[in-house]
Amino acid sequence: MKELTRDNLAVGDGHEIHVRSYGNPGGIPALFLHGGPGSGVQESQLGIFDPSRFHVIAFDQRGAGLSRFDDRFHANTTPHLVADIERIRERFGIERWMVVGGSWGATLALAYATAHADRIGAMVLRAVFLGTRHELERAFLSSLPRFYPQLYADFVGLLPEDDRSRVLDAYWDRILDADPAVHRPFSIAWHDTERVLSVLSPDVPCLSEDLSARGDRPLPRTPFMEAHYFHNDCFLDAPLIEQVHRLNGLPGILIQGRYDLLCPPETSYALASRWTGSSVRVVSPAGHSMEDQSIRSALTAAITEMARLMNGRL
Template sequence: MRPFDARMLDVGDGHWIYVEEVGRRDGVPALFLHGGPGSGSQHLHRRLFDPERHHALLFDQRGAGRSHPYLSLQENTTQKLIADIEVIRTHFGIERWIVVGGSWGSTLAVAYAEAHPERVAALALRAVFLGTRREVEWAFVEGPKLFRPELYADFVGALPEAERADPLAAYLERLADPDPKVHRPAAEIWASYERALSELAPGQSRIAPSTGRSERLPPTPFVEGHYIRNDFFLQPDQLVREASKLRGIPGVIVQGRYDLLCPPHTAYALSEAWGNCRLEMLDRAGHAISEQGVMEALTRAIRELTDNA
C-alpha cells in the first residue's frame, strides 16, 4: 500500500514532522505510532490497515525518520510528542481515531490516550512498554543475563573493563558523548544487542565487534538513550496509576509470550488496571512485529476495533 498523500508539518520548536496518509480520506480514522523512540514508521506498518476502510495516518516522531532536524533531541519529550499528535489530529480535522502502537509506540499511545481520552475511539497495542526504570533494567541487563548470557557477555565485553560494573549507565553516557569515536561504536553495539533480543530465534545470537565505520549510523540508540536518561519524561508508574482514564476506551493488546524486551507481566498489569481491553497472548512469539503471528494478530485487532467503532 502506498500513501495517497504526504506532507511535512511544522509543530514548533524548530521541528517539522513527516506525516503520510494511506487508505481513503473518508475512511475510519486511525493513527500509527512507531517504536524506538527514534525508529520511524516503516512501509510494513501500512499493511496493518485496510485501504478500503481506513484513513490511516503514519508519522515520524521528532528526530526520527524523515522528520527534521534528524536525530534532534532538543524539545524532544513525551509531552511534546503528545502535543504533536494533537497538531496532526486538528490539521486533518479528525474528531476521534483508533490509535495503534507497539513497544515505545504503545507507551506513547497510552500516554496520549490518558491525556486525551475523548479523542481516542479505541486502542490497539503490541508489546506493551510503560516507560519505567525497572523495565529498562530488565530489558538490557536482568533479562539478557538470565536468557541470553552469551549475548549479555558480548554487550558488557565491548566496554572498557573500568565501565563494566554498570554497563547500562556506561552505554548511555557513551551515546551522549559528542565524539563520534565514542558514540558510533556504542550505537552499533546497542543496535545489534537490541535487534538480537527482539527475536525469539535471532539469526545472529552474538554481537560482532564494532568497527566504528558503518556506512549509516543506527539512529534509534541516540533517541532511545535520551528518553531512557530522562525516564521517558514520565513519573514512576504514571501510566498504570492513571489507567482508570482508559476505562471508556475499548482495546486489544497483542503480546508475545517470550518478549524479552517488553515481557508479558507489563501487558497483564496494564490490562488489569485498564479493564476495558482484551489481552491476546501469542505463545510462540518474541518482541518484534515480524515474529510469528504478531502482524496478523494486530491486524485482526484493528479490524475488530474498527467493526465496533
C-alpha cells in the same frame, strides 16, 4: 497501501514532522505510532490496516525518519510528541480515532490517550512498554544474561570495569557522546543487542566483530534517540500505569508475544488489570518483533474487531 497525502508540519522549536495519510479518506480514522523512539515509519508496517476501511495517519516523530530538525534532541520529549499528535488530529479535522502502536509506540499511545481520552475511539497496542527503568533493567540486565550469557558478556565487556556497576547509564552516556570514536561502538552494540532480544531466533547472538573498526558500517539511528529518552525516564511526569484508569470504558486490545524478552507478558497483564475494557491476546510462539507474521495477523484481527466497535461510536 494508497498514499493520500504527504506533508511536513511545522511544530515549532526547530522541528518539522513528516506526516502521511493512506487508505480511504472517508474511512475510520486510525493513527499509527512507530517505535524506537527514533525508528520512523516503515510503510510495510501499515499493511495491518485494511485500506478500504481505514483512513490511516502516520508520522515520523521528532528527530526520526523524514522529519526535519535543527537539533534532534532539543524540545524532543514525550509531552512534545503528545502535543504533536493533537496538532495532527486537528489538522485532519478528526473528532476521535483508533490509536495503534507497539513497544515505544504503545508508550506514546498511552501517554497521549491518558491526556486526551475523549479523542480515543479504540486502541490496539503491541508489546506494551511503560517507559520505566525497571523494564529496561529487566531486559538488558536480567533477561539478557539469562538467555544469552555470551552476548551479555560481550555487551558488558565493552565497558571499562569501573562502569560495569552502571551498565545502562554508562552505555547511554557514551552513545550521546559527540565523539564518533566513543559513540560508534556503543551505538552499534546497543542496536545489535536490542535486535537479538527482539526476535525469536537471532542469526548471531553475540558481538563478535571489532565494533570500533567497522567504520564502513552505517550507524543505526535509534540508539541515539533511545539514549536521550531512556536517560530521562522517557520524560514521563507520572507512571503510565497509575494514569490508565482514565481509559476505563474505552475498548483496547493488547497483542503480546509469549516469548518477548524486551516487553514480556507480565507488563501487558499488569496494564489490563487496571484498564476496564481492555484484554490481552497472547501470540505463541512469538517474540517482540512486528515482523513476525503471527504478530501481524493478530494485529490485523484486533484492528478489524475494534473497527466494528468504532462504527457504532463515530
